[in-house]
Amino acid sequence: MGMTTLEIVIFVVGSISFWTFVAFFGRLPAFKNTIIGRIQRLVFVHLPSFLHKLDVRLTNGRISNGGSRFGHYLMHEKHPLVVIFFLGLVTGSVALFVPVVWHHLPLKHKLLIPVLVPTPYIFTFLSATRNSESYITPENHAAQMRLYPYDRVLYYPGNTCSTCEFLKPARSKHCSICKTCVARMDHHCIWVNNCLGKGNYRWFLLLLFFTTVALAYGAYLAYMVISPLASLQYLRNEKWYRYRIKPGVDPNSWGTYLSMKLYYFMTFLSIYLEIGGLRASGVGLLALLTWPLPLGLLAYHIYLIWAGMTTNESSKWADWRDDMAEGVVYLGHRMEDTMGVNRQQAASSHHGNSSPSSKSNPTAVELPSEEEEPTTTWPLESRHILIRTTNGLPPRNLPSRIRSVAKEDSFEKVWNLGAVENTFDLGFWDNLVESFK
Ligand SMILES: [Zn+2]
Ligand SMILES: [Zn+2]
Known part of the structure; x- marks a missing residue:
């Protein structure tokens, strides 16, 4: 057949x-x-x-x-081929679909369509071009350093980008396609031919949201316009009766029931396509079948916002989770006086003293400089420090960079992510607001 x-x-x-x-x-x-x-x-x-x-x-x-x-x-x-493919698909679908269903539609839909159709173009454009807050330059570098603290779990102070030749701000990542460090890097998105970061993540979220809505809406419009015609045809159509249960097959079994339902559904769909044609039914079906893409991605980003992380950070967390399960990860507790606000107070109270830390404790080490780890505007600060060991044994002879903020005997083995606080998680609503800032 x-x-x-x-x-x-x-x-x-x-x-x-x-x-x-x-x-x-x-x-x-x-x-x-x-x-x-x-x-x-x-x-x-x-x-x-x-x-x-x-x-x-x-x-x-x-x-x-x-x-x-x-x-x-x-x-x-960096190339616009996927952007052209995406907007071409949108343009083609709209041009095919809207004229054939237009005269079947009630007024409210005639008003809603012109509102929804421009959204993919607008938010793709904004996602592709709003880079001033995302791309880290020597000019905005100092301001970028004050956005997020180093949590010493995903980001450590003192790392330099070998291409851009400046200290990497917490939550940033260098993109080899955009050839720049990107603030609060989420991921490089080929759909908008740009990195999603501090400056354009909000536009990307709106692009996902409106694409999801527009596809569902298009599929619904096709259904709404064709259904009244199709149901009549469906009832009259003799294909309905053609389904025969073969001799020897139990007519009450689940298999028979499901195959009959499937047959009816396929019959309905074929009548649908006959009546609506490629322009109404075909585009409606394409909208329905591609709908899970933006919907799934939107759901994933809502989850990321809920968890207070970027796509980039989700893979860093996943690496920690895997290493923890192997039993090679230790969590240390930061000494209170090494943390932002207190650190500043400590420094100012010792004003005029050449080396306060070495006087009180002969083995103490220098804290990272203000340039390496500036005080930030972020409301939370990490109380933890996470390290990998090669053998799973308690860490010994840690580098001064780590000993300067956490005592060696404060480290304990952790087996899962539940033991670690995410400094970048302010709670769902505040995370959502932060995504749109
Ligand atoms: Zn860089
Ligand atoms: Zn990029």
């Missing part, structure tokens, strides 16, 4: 949705150990390297040289 038009449409639209999802979201830390992550690595890492080896053996690498240059361009250079 060959495939019907309906089955071909479902297969093609379903495949596009699935592979887009795997290609663009399979690399997220959240999918690291799931089937999605495994398929992504198999198809986009292992398969290309296998084909490359095959090509080297057969043609001395002639095919993959041209291909890999293009692949490198796609994956490692």
Whole structure:
């Protein structure tokens, strides 16, 4: 039995949705150990390297040289191809869909459509271009250093970016595609051809939100316009009666019930496509099947906001979790007088004294300088310090950078993340407000 038009449409639209999802979201830390992550690595890492080896053996690498240059361009250079693909898809879908359903729609929808249609363009544009607060420059570097404290769990003071040649502010990360350090780095997003950071994360959230709403709305409009016509046809259509239970099969079994339901659903869908055509039904179906992409990503970012972390930090936490499970992680408690406000008071009360710390304690070490670890405007400060050991034994002979803030005998082994405070988590609502600041 060959495939019907309906089955071909479902297969093609379903495949596009699935592979887009795997290609663009399979690399997220959240999918690291799931089937999605495994398929992504198999198809986009292992398969290309296998084909490359095959090509080297057969043609001395002639095919993959041209291909890999293009692949490198796609994956490692800044280019607008995915933005063009995304906005092209939006434009094409709107141009096909809206004119054929327009005269079926009540007034409120005729008012709502012009409000929703521009949102993907506006928020893609803002996500792609609002960089002044995200990109760290020598000019704004001092201000960036005062945004977030070093928590000594995910971020330590005193690390320099080898490309930008300045101290890395807490929560920042260098992006090799944008070729700059990015403040409060979330991830480099090829959908907007930019890094998402301090300056544009809010626009990205709104892009996700409105894309999710617009796709659901488009699918709903298609359903609303076609349903009254389709149900009539559905009842009249003789395909309805064609389903026959084969002899010897239990008509009351779950299998029979499910296959009958599936058959009815497919019949309904095929009538739907016949009546709505490619322009109304096809686009509506595409909207329905691609809807889980922005919805899933939106849900993931709401989870990140709830947890008080960025995508970048979620993978750092995951690394700690794995190492903790192995029993090689120790948590130390910071000495009170090494913490921000107190530290300043301590310094000012000792004003005029050349080396207060060495006088009171001969083994004490210098604290990081104000330039390395400035006082921040962030309301919380880390009370912990987390270190990995190579052998799981209690840490000995720690470097002065660590001994200066936590006593060696304060370190204890921890087995899970529950033992550690997240300094960047202010609670859901404050985290949400912080994302939009
Ligand atoms: Zn950098
Ligand atoms: Zn980037």
